[in-house]
Amino acid sequence: MERMFQIILVTSFYSSIVGISIIIIKTLLKNRISPKWHYIIWIILVIKLIIPFGPESTISIFNKVPSVITGVNITHVSGEAINTIQNKQTLNEQTNTNPSEITLDNGNKKYSINFYLSYVWLLGALLLICALLYTNYSLYLKLKKYSGNLNERVDMIFKEVKSEMGVNKSIQIIFQPIVNTPSLFGLFKPKIILPIEILDFSDREISYILLHELAHYKRRDILVNYILLIFQSIHWFNPIIWFCFKRIRDDMELATDQKVLSILQGNEYREYGRVLLKVLESLSSTRFSPRLIGIVDDKKNMEKRIKMIKMGGFFKSKRPIAFIIGFLCIVIMGLLLLTSGKTKDEKDINKFQAFMDSQTFKILVSPEKYALTMSSTIGIKLQPEFVGEAKTIQYYTSEGKFAGLDISTGKVEEYGKKLTLTYGIPVYWLPLIEEGLGKEGDKATVRIEVYNENHNVIAEKEIIIVFKDGFYAVVPNEGIIIGTNSQTKIDYPKTIDKAVSSAIIGRASAYKQGKVATEGHVILDSEEKDGIVKVYTVASYGAFGFENGVFTFVSGSGSIPTVIVFKKNNNNEYILKEYKEPMDGSYYTNSIKDMFPKKLWDKVLNPNNFPEIRKQQEEQATKYLESIGRKAEVISNYTERKLANINVQASNKLFSEYTKFDQELNKFPYWLGTIEKVEDGVRYIYETSQSKTSDGYDLIIFTKKKEDGIVVKEYKYKIVGGEPKLVE
Structure with a gap:
């Protein structure tokens, strides 16, 4: 929703620029083009509202408009740019640096101001659309009561007028007391609705009124009107769009009048104008009704219409020139207003x-x-x-x-x-x-x-x-x-064995951290072509750490069939290009066969038949102990971990829930025993133990101490039923 609102804002902004530009151009042109072309020019604004971003052009007016696009992927945005925006948003979320965030639900959810504005916009748009649907449907139901009201006199006039206008479709005329002005209503089954007072008009006056409404029908103005109403509902917050739509409807009436004049004789123009004034004086609507297409207009625009009627002969005689000027205006304005600014210049800047x-x-x-x-x-x-x-x-x-x-x-x-x-x-x-x-x-x-x-x-x-x-x-x-101020030189391995070892150790980050990283491998075969070396191995990574005083295998992998690809440089050094392991589950066997040559299938499908891999890891762990001057038993298998014998519910709370929110508590083993961690160069022993309180309750004790036995921190939890309670 937020993204849609941003797109609507940008569209509304750009469309406002188009609308203002059209008004300026129309003001400059004035009577140089006919009312028909004054009306057609507005198609540029409607297209901009539908397709706000067109092809790039060096002559686009938007080259001079500052960018207002924020977070909206519009056109010609590179993947790197999108990633940068997404990364920046991710950083803001993680570091709480967005100044527009509003926190709800105890800080668990964060919404930007745009989030709330987007729903305010949606609510306004829905209310206007619902009001439009309600008033139109309400009028439709009311008009059904009067659909049988026929008048033979008006019906005869209407048949003649339809013939003059070239309309063959059956259009119903309804006399009613609801809408006090002649209007065209209905998109699929149009109706001309007339107030009863119209019967007091002369036959010729009624024919002019009906000609006007049929001209609206012929020009499909009712469809245009509904399109404008929808856009007006979407852009309800933008007064510039509302003003432009008012101007479009004014020009629509002027263009409709010109359509009527094209049928009338020159000596009838004056009479047609007099009828417009008579309708305005006697039938101007004061009752509530939906936005309809009708002959009545506000007084200011009515003055323009009367002036245009006086110039009807002029526009009729200058029709070819008006067409050329109008067509050129559409083309030039399309190139200026329907294109987007060049992004190249912006990128260069x-x-x-x-x-x-x-x-x-x-x-x-x-x-x-x-x-x-x-x-x-x-x-x-x-x-x-x-x-x-x-x-x-x-x-x-x-x-x-x-x-x-x-x-x-x-x-x-x-x-x-x-x-x-x-x-x-x-x-x-x-x-x-x-x-x-x-x-x-x-x-x-x-x-x-x-x-x-x-x-x-x-x-x-x-x-x-x-x-x-x-x-x-x-x-x-x-x-x-x-590389500035760096004394570190990257030494790539110069033998296949060392290259494989380095590649396996590099997989360390895929597992939890131990005290020392070890690896073991067996090279089954290798092949080289054009400086690319493919090595078929069975490999294992293992991290060793102290648990219960034993230097044991704390995390890592089993023996995994692995294909490692290197590229040899000019110094005959091996640079890792690909590290590929088989797929899991039902795909395991087939992926092995895809990775390895058939002659190695029997070996790699039983990768645990290589005990030397574990021995290699134990040897590396032993060398590490020697380097730190420490003696301890080295075991390459996981050691048995004895869990606390307490209430299951209390155990889950203490070792699962509490540790999520207490980072210090999370450092202790979840079993009864010890682990060792080095913090700021100091080795600490974290111990979890169990005993009894004086009143017979189970007691879980978490103790952090140095190698010399000095206790740094200690936490005691008394287990009362299913609830662990911290003992002060």
């Missing part, structure tokens, strides 16, 4: 502006590529440089998180997805493993805003980080300097 911005606001990025296994950096370093008075920098990311490095202590400080830092302090972006970022082609959008002392945004820039070929890298753009 945007590019130039982006270039100028890049000279004052730059982002220094290093390293050029980042992998989780790199020890030389904690992430992608972002260092803003701004020429001007910058006070603070705000960072937002759609995926991953930010971190900082304390040079004095070497400790890493994690900041989350949003932070504000004093200008000059660098920040690091790193993937958040739990989010699963790390699949080929995954993207993260980072927005960086520069603020002055008054906390006003003076510059902003977005960067895109893409995961490709096992590395995270920033997409090059204006003002982004990649």
